[in-house]
Amino acid sequence: MSIDWQPTASLDTLRERARLLTAIRHFFSERGVLEVETPILGHGGSTDPHLDSLSLTATTPAGREHLWLQTSPEFHMKRLLAAGSGPIFQLARSFRDGEVGRRHNLEFTMLEWYRPDLSLTALIDECEALIRAVLPTDPGPLRQHGYRELFRETLDVDPFTASLADLRRLAGQVGGLAMNDADRDGCLDLLMSFVIEPQLGRGGIDAVVDYPASQAALARKRLDPEDGVEVAARFEIYLQGLELANGYDELTDAAEQGERFADDNRQREALGKPSVAPDQRLIAALESGMPAGSGVALGVDRLIQLALNRESIAEVMAFPTPRC
Amino acid sequence: MANYSTNEFKGGLKVMLDGDPCNILENEFVKPGKGQAFNRVKLRNLITGRVWERTFKSGESLEGADVMDLDMEYVYTDGDMWHFMKTDGSFEQYAVDKKAIGDVEKWLKEQAVYTVTLWNDNAIAVSPPNFLELEVVETDPGLKGDTAQGGSKPATLSSGAVVRVPLFINQGEVLKVDTRSGEYVSRA
Numbered sequence: 001m002s003i004d005w006q007p008t009a010s011l012d013t014l015r016e017r018a019r020l021l022t023a024i025r026h027f028f029s030e031r032g033v034l035e036v037e038t039p040i041l042g043h044g045g046s047t048d049p050h051l052d053s054l055s056l057t058a059t060t061p062a063g064r065e066h067l068w069l070q071t072s073p074e075f076h077m078k079r080l081l082a083a084g085s086g087p088i089f090q091l092a093r094s095f096r097d098g099e100v101g102r103r104h105n106l107e108f109t110m111l112e113w114y115r116p117d118l119s120l121t122a123l124i125d126e127c128e129a130l131i132r133a134v135l136p137t138d139p140g141p142l143r144q145h146g147y148r149e150l151f152r153e154t155l156d157v158d159p160f161t162a163s164l165a166d167l168r169r170l171a172g173q174v175g176g177l178a179m180n181d182a183d184r185d186g187c188l189d190l191l192m193s194f195v196i197e198p199q200l201g202r203g204g205i206d207a208v209v210d211y212p213a214s215q216a217a218l219a220r221k222r223l224d225p226e227d228g229v230e231v232a233a234r235f236e237i238y239l240q241g242l243e244l245a246n247g248y249d250e251l252t253d254a255a256e257q258g259e260r261f262a263d264d265n266r267q268r269e270a271l272g273k274p275s276v277a278p279d280q281r282l283i284a285a286l287e288s289g290m291p292a293g294s295g296v297a298l299g300v301d302r303l304i305q306l307a308l309n310r311e312s313i314a315e316v317m318a319f320p321t322p323r324c
Numbered sequence: 325m326a327n328y329s330t331n332e333f334k335g336g337l338k339v340m341l342d343g344d345p346c347n348i349l350e351n352e353f354v355k356p357g358k359g360q361a362f363n364r365v366k367l368r369n370l371i372t373g374r375v376w377e378r379t380f381k382s383g384e385s386l387e388g389a390d391v392m393d394l395d396m397e398y399v400y401t402d403g404d405m406w407h408f409m410k411t412d413g414s415f416e417q418y419a420v421d422k423k424a425i426g427d428v429e430k431w432l433k434e435q436a437v438y439t440v441t442l443w444n445d446n447a448i449a450v451s452p453p454n455f456l457e458l459e460v461v462e463t464d465p466g467l468k469g470d471t472a473q474g475g476s477k478p479a480t481l482s483s484g485a486v487v488r489v490p491l492f493i494n495q496g497e498v499l500k501v502d503t504r505s506g507e508y509v510s511r512a
Contacts, residue, residue: 050360098331098361098382101353175362175379186381189359194379197356217358236357246357297357 007318013308017316020134020304021091024111027133031126033087033113038076040093044279046071047264048217052097053276054106068276069095072297073112074218075282078250081114081293082285089113091300102312103242106321109300116293120233120249123294124207127237127245130298131205135307139239140204147211147231148224151188154196159188159212160229167191185214200238209235218260219248237298240306247296254286325388330363330380338370338391341378345370345389345443353382370441371448373426389443396440398432406432408440408447420447428452430485431503452503457512458482459498463489479508 045068073092171187216232233249261278355361361382396408463479
Protein backbone atom coordinates (compact mmCIF):
# COMPACT_ATOMS: atom_id res chain seq x y z
CA MET A 1 0.00 0.00 0.00
CA SER A 2 1.33 3.42 -0.86
CA ILE A 3 1.81 5.91 1.98
CA ASP A 4 -0.29 9.07 1.66
CA TRP A 5 2.53 11.58 2.13
CA GLN A 6 1.25 14.17 -0.32
CA PRO A 7 -0.66 17.33 0.66
CA THR A 8 -4.47 17.21 0.41
CA ALA A 9 -4.53 20.79 -0.91
CA SER A 10 -3.03 21.43 -4.33
CA LEU A 11 -0.04 23.76 -4.50
CA ASP A 12 -2.24 26.26 -6.37
CA THR A 13 -4.69 26.17 -3.47
CA LEU A 14 -1.86 26.75 -1.00
CA ARG A 15 -0.77 29.79 -3.04
CA GLU A 16 -4.35 31.08 -2.91
CA ARG A 17 -4.39 30.43 0.82
CA ALA A 18 -1.22 32.48 1.29
CA ARG A 19 -2.75 35.32 -0.74
CA LEU A 20 -5.91 35.31 1.44
CA LEU A 21 -3.85 35.34 4.66
CA THR A 22 -2.02 38.37 3.32
CA ALA A 23 -5.38 40.01 2.56
CA ILE A 24 -6.49 39.39 6.18
CA ARG A 25 -3.29 40.95 7.56
CA HIS A 26 -3.70 43.90 5.21
CA PHE A 27 -7.31 44.39 6.36
CA PHE A 28 -6.23 44.79 9.99
CA SER A 29 -3.11 46.78 9.34
CA GLU A 30 -5.19 49.34 7.42
CA ARG A 31 -7.51 49.60 10.40
CA GLY A 32 -4.71 50.09 12.89
CA VAL A 33 -5.18 46.71 14.60
CA LEU A 34 -1.88 45.32 15.88
CA GLU A 35 -0.83 41.79 14.96
CA VAL A 36 0.37 39.85 18.01
CA GLU A 37 1.76 36.41 18.72
CA THR A 38 1.08 34.62 21.99
CA PRO A 39 1.99 31.13 23.23
CA ILE A 40 0.11 28.03 22.12
CA LEU A 41 0.83 26.50 25.55
CA GLY A 42 -0.53 27.75 28.87
CA HIS A 43 -0.51 26.82 32.54
CA GLY A 44 -4.29 27.20 32.45
CA GLY A 45 -6.56 25.66 29.81
CA SER A 46 -10.05 26.13 28.44
CA THR A 47 -12.61 24.96 31.01
CA ASP A 48 -15.45 25.03 28.45
CA PRO A 49 -17.44 21.83 29.17
CA HIS A 50 -17.76 21.03 25.46
CA LEU A 51 -14.17 21.62 24.43
CA ASP A 52 -11.58 18.95 25.08
CA SER A 53 -8.08 20.34 25.47
CA LEU A 54 -4.88 18.57 24.58
CA SER A 55 -2.08 18.85 27.08
CA LEU A 56 1.52 17.83 27.48
CA THR A 57 4.24 17.61 30.05
CA ALA A 58 7.27 19.82 29.51
CA THR A 59 10.53 20.44 31.30
CA THR A 60 10.84 24.11 32.25
CA PRO A 61 12.91 26.01 34.82
CA ALA A 62 10.07 25.16 37.23
CA GLY A 63 10.62 21.44 36.65
CA ARG A 64 8.22 19.01 34.97
CA GLU A 65 5.07 20.98 34.23
CA HIS A 66 1.66 20.09 32.85
CA LEU A 67 0.79 22.59 30.10
CA TRP A 68 -2.40 22.96 28.03
CA LEU A 69 -2.58 23.55 24.30
CA GLN A 70 -4.92 26.45 23.60
CA THR A 71 -8.39 25.91 22.17
CA SER A 72 -8.23 29.59 21.15
CA PRO A 73 -5.76 32.40 21.90
CA GLU A 74 -8.36 34.19 24.03
CA PHE A 75 -6.69 34.14 27.47
CA HIS A 76 -3.30 35.39 26.37
CA MET A 77 -4.82 38.08 24.16
CA LYS A 78 -7.03 39.33 27.00
CA ARG A 79 -3.93 39.68 29.15
CA LEU A 80 -2.44 41.92 26.45
CA LEU A 81 -5.66 44.00 26.45
CA ALA A 82 -5.43 44.36 30.22
CA ALA A 83 -1.83 45.48 29.75
CA GLY A 84 -3.10 48.30 27.52
CA SER A 85 -2.35 46.91 24.04
CA GLY A 86 -5.35 48.52 22.36
CA PRO A 87 -6.96 46.70 19.38
CA ILE A 88 -5.10 43.46 18.51
CA PHE A 89 -5.47 40.48 16.18
CA GLN A 90 -3.79 37.12 15.83
CA LEU A 91 -3.73 34.23 13.39
CA ALA A 92 -3.30 31.46 15.93
CA ARG A 93 -3.01 27.72 15.69
CA SER A 94 -5.63 26.22 18.04
CA PHE A 95 -6.27 22.65 19.15
CA ARG A 96 -9.45 20.78 20.07
CA ASP A 97 -9.25 17.11 20.91
CA GLY A 98 -11.61 14.79 19.07
CA GLU A 99 -12.72 17.36 16.52
CA VAL A 100 -11.95 15.88 13.14
CA GLY A 101 -14.35 15.86 10.19
CA ARG A 102 -15.37 17.67 7.04
CA ARG A 103 -15.58 20.98 8.93
CA HIS A 104 -13.16 20.28 11.76
CA ASN A 105 -9.49 19.51 12.18
CA LEU A 106 -7.68 18.71 15.42
CA GLU A 107 -5.49 21.79 14.90
CA PHE A 108 -6.74 24.72 12.91
CA THR A 109 -6.10 28.39 12.27
CA MET A 110 -8.15 30.79 14.34
CA LEU A 111 -8.33 34.47 13.51
CA GLU A 112 -9.09 36.23 16.74
CA TRP A 113 -9.36 39.96 17.23
CA TYR A 114 -10.28 42.33 20.04
CA ARG A 115 -11.67 45.84 19.83
CA PRO A 116 -11.66 47.66 23.17
CA ASP A 117 -13.34 50.54 21.37
CA LEU A 118 -16.18 48.73 19.59
CA SER A 119 -19.72 47.67 20.48
CA LEU A 120 -20.92 44.18 19.58
CA THR A 121 -22.97 45.61 16.67
CA ALA A 122 -19.96 47.50 15.32
CA LEU A 123 -17.89 44.30 15.57
CA ILE A 124 -20.53 42.38 13.56
CA ASP A 125 -20.14 45.05 10.87
CA GLU A 126 -16.36 44.66 10.96
CA CYS A 127 -16.74 40.87 10.57
CA GLU A 128 -18.90 41.48 7.54
CA ALA A 129 -16.27 43.81 6.06
CA LEU A 130 -13.53 41.22 6.63
CA ILE A 131 -15.58 38.44 5.02
CA ARG A 132 -16.22 40.69 2.01
CA ALA A 133 -12.51 41.50 1.79
CA VAL A 134 -11.65 37.78 1.60
CA LEU A 135 -14.45 36.35 -0.57
CA PRO A 136 -14.04 36.79 -4.33
CA THR A 137 -17.80 37.28 -4.87
CA ASP A 138 -20.58 39.15 -3.06
CA PRO A 139 -22.09 36.79 -0.45
CA GLY A 140 -25.25 38.92 -0.20
CA PRO A 141 -26.50 41.26 2.53
CA LEU A 142 -25.84 40.99 6.27
CA ARG A 143 -28.96 39.90 8.18
CA GLN A 144 -29.32 39.87 11.94
CA HIS A 145 -31.53 37.38 13.82
CA GLY A 146 -32.26 36.80 17.48
CA TYR A 147 -31.51 33.24 18.64
CA ARG A 148 -34.99 33.14 20.14
CA GLU A 149 -36.71 34.40 16.98
CA LEU A 150 -34.91 31.78 14.85
CA PHE A 151 -36.18 28.93 17.03
CA ARG A 152 -39.70 30.35 17.05
CA GLU A 153 -39.79 30.79 13.28
CA THR A 154 -38.05 27.57 12.28
CA LEU A 155 -39.20 25.13 14.95
CA ASP A 156 -42.18 26.87 16.51
CA VAL A 157 -40.66 26.59 19.96
CA ASP A 158 -39.43 29.25 22.39
CA PRO A 159 -35.92 28.18 23.40
CA PHE A 160 -36.09 30.29 26.58
CA THR A 161 -39.47 29.26 27.96
CA ALA A 162 -40.26 25.79 26.53
CA SER A 163 -40.22 23.02 29.14
CA LEU A 164 -37.23 20.69 29.27
CA ALA A 165 -39.59 17.79 28.45
CA ASP A 166 -40.75 19.52 25.26
CA LEU A 167 -37.20 20.32 24.19
CA ARG A 168 -36.10 16.72 24.80
CA ARG A 169 -39.02 15.39 22.78
CA LEU A 170 -38.34 17.75 19.88
CA ALA A 171 -34.57 17.14 19.86
CA GLY A 172 -35.13 13.39 20.12
CA GLN A 173 -37.49 13.50 17.12
CA VAL A 174 -35.16 15.62 15.02
CA GLY A 175 -32.01 13.65 15.82
CA GLY A 176 -33.66 10.23 16.04
CA LEU A 177 -32.04 9.44 19.37
CA ALA A 178 -32.96 9.28 23.02
CA MET A 179 -32.48 12.69 24.62
CA ASN A 180 -34.16 11.86 27.98
CA ASP A 181 -31.01 12.63 29.92
CA ALA A 182 -30.02 15.72 27.90
CA ASP A 183 -30.01 19.18 29.47
CA ARG A 184 -31.59 22.27 27.88
CA ASP A 185 -28.42 23.34 26.12
CA GLY A 186 -27.79 19.84 24.77
CA CYS A 187 -31.28 19.86 23.18
CA LEU A 188 -30.87 23.42 21.86
CA ASP A 189 -27.41 22.57 20.43
CA LEU A 190 -28.86 19.62 18.55
CA LEU A 191 -31.74 21.65 17.13
CA MET A 192 -29.38 24.50 16.22
CA SER A 193 -26.84 22.32 14.43
CA PHE A 194 -29.31 19.97 12.71
CA VAL A 195 -32.18 22.24 11.74
CA ILE A 196 -31.30 25.92 11.95
CA GLU A 197 -27.61 26.09 11.07
CA PRO A 198 -27.88 24.32 7.66
CA GLN A 199 -30.39 26.98 6.55
CA LEU A 200 -28.28 29.94 7.65
CA GLY A 201 -26.02 31.99 5.42
CA ARG A 202 -27.88 31.14 2.22
CA GLY A 203 -27.98 34.19 -0.02
CA GLY A 204 -26.52 36.43 2.66
CA ILE A 205 -24.36 36.62 5.78
CA ASP A 206 -26.41 35.70 8.86
CA ALA A 207 -25.52 37.02 12.30
CA VAL A 208 -27.30 35.33 15.21
CA VAL A 209 -27.43 37.36 18.43
CA ASP A 210 -28.65 37.06 22.03
CA TYR A 211 -27.89 33.46 22.95
CA PRO A 212 -29.29 31.77 26.05
CA ALA A 213 -27.48 32.98 29.15
CA SER A 214 -26.39 29.40 29.88
CA GLN A 215 -24.35 29.54 26.65
CA ALA A 216 -22.57 32.77 27.58
CA ALA A 217 -19.07 31.21 27.81
CA LEU A 218 -16.90 34.32 28.21
CA ALA A 219 -19.53 36.87 27.16
CA ARG A 220 -21.41 39.35 29.33
CA LYS A 221 -25.04 38.67 30.16
CA ARG A 222 -27.78 41.20 29.70
CA LEU A 223 -31.59 41.31 29.84
CA ASP A 224 -33.71 40.48 26.81
CA PRO A 225 -35.84 43.57 26.05
CA GLU A 226 -38.96 41.44 25.40
CA ASP A 227 -39.57 39.97 28.84
CA GLY A 228 -36.41 40.49 30.86
CA VAL A 229 -35.02 36.97 30.29
CA GLU A 230 -31.26 36.99 30.72
CA VAL A 231 -29.35 36.52 27.42
CA ALA A 232 -25.69 36.24 26.50
CA ALA A 233 -24.29 39.26 24.63
CA ARG A 234 -22.82 37.05 21.95
CA PHE A 235 -23.10 36.64 18.21
CA GLU A 236 -22.27 33.98 15.67
CA ILE A 237 -21.78 34.50 11.96
CA TYR A 238 -23.00 31.90 9.48
CA LEU A 239 -22.29 31.63 5.80
CA GLN A 240 -23.34 28.78 3.46
CA GLY A 241 -24.54 26.75 6.45
CA LEU A 242 -21.11 27.01 8.08
CA GLU A 243 -20.50 28.53 11.48
CA LEU A 244 -17.73 31.01 10.75
CA ALA A 245 -17.27 33.29 13.73
CA ASN A 246 -18.20 33.64 17.37
CA GLY A 247 -18.08 37.04 19.06
CA TYR A 248 -18.59 38.32 22.59
CA ASP A 249 -19.18 41.48 24.45
CA GLU A 250 -16.30 40.43 26.66
CA LEU A 251 -16.77 39.64 30.30
CA THR A 252 -14.41 41.89 32.28
CA ASP A 253 -15.50 41.04 35.83
CA ALA A 254 -12.78 38.96 37.47
CA ALA A 255 -15.03 37.50 40.18
CA GLU A 256 -17.68 36.40 37.68
CA GLN A 257 -14.98 34.96 35.43
CA GLY A 258 -13.67 32.91 38.36
CA GLU A 259 -17.21 31.64 39.09
CA ARG A 260 -17.73 30.64 35.46
CA PHE A 261 -14.48 28.67 35.47
CA ALA A 262 -15.64 26.86 38.61
CA ASP A 263 -19.13 26.24 37.11
CA ASP A 264 -17.52 24.87 33.96
CA ASN A 265 -15.42 22.45 35.95
CA ARG A 266 -18.49 21.29 37.89
CA GLN A 267 -20.23 20.62 34.57
CA ARG A 268 -17.14 18.82 33.30
CA GLU A 269 -17.18 16.61 36.34
CA ALA A 270 -20.87 15.81 35.80
CA LEU A 271 -20.05 14.86 32.20
CA GLY A 272 -17.24 12.60 33.42
CA LYS A 273 -14.57 14.85 31.88
CA PRO A 274 -11.29 15.75 33.57
CA SER A 275 -11.23 19.17 35.21
CA VAL A 276 -8.98 21.80 33.67
CA ALA A 277 -6.75 24.19 35.60
CA PRO A 278 -8.33 27.66 35.30
CA ASP A 279 -6.06 30.43 34.06
CA GLN A 280 -5.16 32.34 37.23
CA ARG A 281 -3.16 34.87 35.24
CA LEU A 282 -6.29 35.78 33.25
CA ILE A 283 -8.23 36.31 36.49
CA ALA A 284 -5.39 38.49 37.80
CA ALA A 285 -5.37 40.48 34.54
CA LEU A 286 -9.13 41.06 34.82
CA GLU A 287 -8.68 42.14 38.45
CA SER A 288 -6.14 44.72 37.37
CA GLY A 289 -8.70 45.92 34.79
CA MET A 290 -9.41 44.97 31.19
CA PRO A 291 -11.07 47.65 29.06
CA ALA A 292 -14.66 46.87 28.06
CA GLY A 293 -15.05 45.89 24.43
CA SER A 294 -15.78 43.14 21.95
CA GLY A 295 -13.83 40.27 20.56
CA VAL A 296 -14.41 37.60 17.95
CA ALA A 297 -12.86 34.33 16.79
CA LEU A 298 -13.20 33.28 13.18
CA GLY A 299 -12.30 29.89 11.63
CA VAL A 300 -9.84 30.84 8.91
CA ASP A 301 -9.77 27.41 7.26
CA ARG A 302 -13.56 27.54 6.82
CA LEU A 303 -13.44 31.08 5.43
CA ILE A 304 -10.75 30.02 2.94
CA GLN A 305 -12.81 26.93 2.08
CA LEU A 306 -15.74 29.21 1.21
CA ALA A 307 -13.57 31.71 -0.66
CA LEU A 308 -12.14 28.93 -2.81
CA ASN A 309 -15.45 27.11 -3.11
CA ARG A 310 -14.29 23.78 -1.64
CA GLU A 311 -16.28 21.03 0.05
CA SER A 312 -14.10 20.41 3.11
CA ILE A 313 -11.42 22.18 5.10
CA ALA A 314 -8.99 19.36 4.28
CA GLU A 315 -8.96 20.69 0.71
CA VAL A 316 -7.45 23.99 1.86
CA MET A 317 -4.93 22.53 4.34
CA ALA A 318 -1.55 21.09 3.46
CA PHE A 319 -1.80 18.14 5.84
CA PRO A 320 -5.05 17.59 7.80
CA THR A 321 -4.86 15.48 10.96
CA PRO A 322 -5.21 12.05 9.29
CA ARG A 323 -2.07 12.86 7.26
CA CYS A 324 -0.02 14.74 9.82
CA MET B 325 -16.41 -8.03 20.70
CA ALA B 326 -14.83 -4.71 21.50
CA ASN B 327 -16.85 -1.52 21.85
CA TYR B 328 -16.22 1.32 19.45
CA SER B 329 -16.66 4.96 20.38
CA THR B 330 -18.06 7.52 17.88
CA ASN B 331 -14.56 8.85 17.23
CA GLU B 332 -13.52 5.38 16.02
CA PHE B 333 -16.46 5.10 13.61
CA LYS B 334 -15.25 4.94 10.05
CA GLY B 335 -16.40 3.51 6.76
CA GLY B 336 -16.35 -0.30 6.82
CA LEU B 337 -16.51 -0.72 10.61
CA LYS B 338 -19.08 -3.39 11.57
CA VAL B 339 -21.16 -2.62 14.66
CA MET B 340 -24.31 -3.86 16.38
CA LEU B 341 -27.33 -1.55 16.32
CA ASP B 342 -30.82 -2.52 17.53
CA GLY B 343 -29.71 -6.16 17.55
CA ASP B 344 -28.62 -6.22 13.91
CA PRO B 345 -25.09 -6.13 12.49
CA CYS B 346 -24.47 -2.97 10.50
CA ASN B 347 -21.73 -1.65 8.27
CA ILE B 348 -20.80 2.00 8.82
CA LEU B 349 -20.92 3.94 5.56
CA GLU B 350 -20.35 7.53 6.69
CA ASN B 351 -19.70 9.37 9.91
CA GLU B 352 -20.10 13.12 10.07
CA PHE B 353 -18.96 15.11 13.09
CA VAL B 354 -21.44 17.90 13.90
CA LYS B 355 -20.68 20.48 16.56
CA PRO B 356 -21.48 24.08 17.31
CA GLY B 357 -18.31 25.95 18.33
CA LYS B 358 -19.47 26.24 21.92
CA GLY B 359 -21.77 23.33 22.38
CA GLN B 360 -22.36 19.63 22.49
CA ALA B 361 -20.99 17.46 19.69
CA PHE B 362 -22.94 14.84 17.76
CA ASN B 363 -22.11 12.28 15.12
CA ARG B 364 -24.46 11.71 12.22
CA VAL B 365 -23.85 8.21 11.04
CA LYS B 366 -25.06 6.33 7.97
CA LEU B 367 -25.09 2.56 8.41
CA ARG B 368 -26.21 -0.33 6.25
CA ASN B 369 -28.17 -2.95 8.12
CA LEU B 370 -26.48 -6.12 6.91
CA ILE B 371 -29.58 -8.25 7.52
CA THR B 372 -32.11 -6.13 5.63
CA GLY B 373 -29.74 -4.19 3.37
CA ARG B 374 -31.49 -0.96 4.40
CA VAL B 375 -29.50 2.20 5.04
CA TRP B 376 -30.12 3.84 8.39
CA GLU B 377 -29.23 7.35 9.39
CA ARG B 378 -28.66 7.68 13.11
CA THR B 379 -27.39 10.39 15.41
CA PHE B 380 -25.15 9.71 18.39
CA LYS B 381 -23.85 11.97 21.09
CA SER B 382 -20.10 12.15 20.58
CA GLY B 383 -18.39 9.70 22.88
CA GLU B 384 -21.24 7.15 22.83
CA SER B 385 -20.19 3.69 21.78
CA LEU B 386 -21.53 0.64 19.99
CA GLU B 387 -20.57 -2.99 20.31
CA GLY B 388 -18.54 -4.33 17.40
CA ALA B 389 -20.19 -6.98 15.23
CA ASP B 390 -18.40 -10.24 14.42
CA VAL B 391 -18.88 -9.95 10.68
CA MET B 392 -16.65 -11.43 7.98
CA ASP B 393 -16.83 -11.50 4.20
CA LEU B 394 -15.53 -14.79 2.78
CA ASP B 395 -15.13 -16.12 -0.76
CA MET B 396 -17.18 -19.27 -1.26
CA GLU B 397 -18.08 -21.48 -4.19
CA TYR B 398 -21.74 -22.24 -4.81
CA VAL B 399 -22.29 -26.02 -4.62
CA TYR B 400 -26.00 -26.93 -4.74
CA THR B 401 -29.46 -26.34 -3.33
CA ASP B 402 -31.63 -28.86 -1.55
CA GLY B 403 -34.70 -26.73 -2.15
CA ASP B 404 -34.72 -25.15 1.34
CA MET B 405 -31.12 -24.09 1.70
CA TRP B 406 -28.32 -23.10 -0.62
CA HIS B 407 -24.93 -24.60 0.09
CA PHE B 408 -21.60 -22.82 -0.35
CA MET B 409 -18.07 -24.08 0.21
CA LYS B 410 -15.02 -22.16 1.40
CA THR B 411 -12.34 -21.74 -1.26
CA ASP B 412 -9.46 -22.02 1.22
CA GLY B 413 -9.11 -25.79 0.71
CA SER B 414 -10.93 -26.63 3.95
CA PHE B 415 -14.05 -27.88 2.06
CA GLU B 416 -16.02 -26.37 4.93
CA GLN B 417 -19.62 -25.73 3.86
CA TYR B 418 -22.18 -23.14 4.92
CA ALA B 419 -25.92 -23.41 4.38
CA VAL B 420 -27.64 -20.17 3.40
CA ASP B 421 -31.37 -19.66 3.89
CA LYS B 422 -33.88 -18.03 1.57
CA LYS B 423 -33.77 -14.71 3.42
CA ALA B 424 -30.00 -14.39 3.14
CA ILE B 425 -29.96 -15.47 -0.51
CA GLY B 426 -32.64 -12.93 -1.45
CA ASP B 427 -32.40 -11.71 -5.04
CA VAL B 428 -29.10 -13.47 -5.58
CA GLU B 429 -31.04 -16.72 -6.13
CA LYS B 430 -31.40 -15.87 -9.82
CA TRP B 431 -27.63 -15.40 -10.19
CA LEU B 432 -26.48 -18.77 -8.83
CA LYS B 433 -24.13 -20.88 -10.90
CA GLU B 434 -22.35 -23.94 -9.65
CA GLN B 435 -18.63 -23.50 -9.01
CA ALA B 436 -18.80 -19.72 -9.37
CA VAL B 437 -17.31 -17.82 -6.42
CA TYR B 438 -19.56 -15.57 -4.29
CA THR B 439 -18.90 -13.34 -1.31
CA VAL B 440 -20.71 -14.75 1.68
CA THR B 441 -21.14 -12.46 4.70
CA LEU B 442 -20.97 -14.31 8.00
CA TRP B 443 -22.24 -12.92 11.30
CA ASN B 444 -21.33 -14.98 14.34
CA ASP B 445 -20.48 -17.70 11.81
CA ASN B 446 -23.96 -17.67 10.23
CA ALA B 447 -24.44 -16.63 6.62
CA ILE B 448 -26.53 -13.44 6.47
CA ALA B 449 -25.92 -12.23 2.91
CA VAL B 450 -24.48 -13.35 -0.40
CA SER B 451 -23.19 -11.14 -3.20
CA PRO B 452 -22.51 -12.46 -6.68
CA PRO B 453 -19.40 -11.72 -8.75
CA ASN B 454 -19.85 -8.57 -10.85
CA PHE B 455 -19.79 -10.58 -14.07
CA LEU B 456 -21.09 -14.08 -14.72
CA GLU B 457 -21.12 -16.26 -17.83
CA LEU B 458 -24.48 -17.94 -18.20
CA GLU B 459 -26.22 -19.99 -20.87
CA VAL B 460 -29.41 -18.85 -22.59
CA VAL B 461 -32.04 -21.51 -21.90
CA GLU B 462 -34.98 -19.74 -23.51
CA THR B 463 -35.44 -16.90 -25.99
CA ASP B 464 -37.15 -16.22 -29.29
CA PRO B 465 -35.17 -17.50 -32.30
CA GLY B 466 -32.36 -15.19 -33.39
CA LEU B 467 -32.66 -13.04 -36.50
CA LYS B 468 -29.83 -13.87 -38.91
CA GLY B 469 -27.63 -10.96 -39.87
CA ASP B 470 -29.31 -8.58 -37.44
CA THR B 471 -26.24 -7.30 -35.61
CA ALA B 472 -27.20 -3.66 -35.79
CA GLN B 473 -28.11 -1.70 -32.72
CA GLY B 474 -31.69 -1.30 -31.84
CA GLY B 475 -34.00 -4.13 -30.98
CA SER B 476 -33.72 -6.34 -27.96
CA LYS B 477 -35.69 -9.24 -26.51
CA PRO B 478 -35.90 -11.06 -23.20
CA ALA B 479 -33.77 -14.16 -22.63
CA THR B 480 -33.97 -16.55 -19.69
CA LEU B 481 -30.55 -17.66 -18.42
CA SER B 482 -29.58 -20.96 -16.84
CA SER B 483 -29.54 -19.35 -13.38
CA GLY B 484 -33.13 -18.16 -13.76
CA ALA B 485 -32.39 -14.49 -14.41
CA VAL B 486 -34.11 -12.79 -17.33
CA VAL B 487 -32.07 -10.18 -19.20
CA ARG B 488 -32.62 -8.08 -22.33
CA VAL B 489 -30.36 -9.31 -25.14
CA PRO B 490 -29.81 -8.27 -28.78
CA LEU B 491 -32.06 -9.94 -31.38
CA PHE B 492 -29.24 -12.04 -32.85
CA ILE B 493 -28.72 -14.10 -29.66
CA ASN B 494 -29.84 -17.74 -29.82
CA GLN B 495 -30.84 -20.34 -27.30
CA GLY B 496 -27.79 -22.34 -26.10
CA GLU B 497 -25.37 -19.44 -26.38
CA VAL B 498 -23.27 -18.45 -23.36
CA LEU B 499 -23.41 -14.75 -22.45
CA LYS B 500 -21.45 -12.48 -20.18
CA VAL B 501 -23.80 -10.47 -17.95
CA ASP B 502 -23.32 -7.77 -15.33
CA THR B 503 -25.04 -8.92 -12.14
CA ARG B 504 -25.12 -5.39 -10.67
CA SER B 505 -27.24 -3.89 -13.43
CA GLY B 506 -28.71 -7.15 -14.73
CA GLU B 507 -27.54 -6.21 -18.23
CA TYR B 508 -26.13 -8.18 -21.14
CA VAL B 509 -22.45 -7.38 -21.78
CA SER B 510 -21.35 -9.63 -24.66
CA ARG B 511 -21.21 -13.17 -25.97
CA ALA B 512 -18.80 -15.13 -23.78
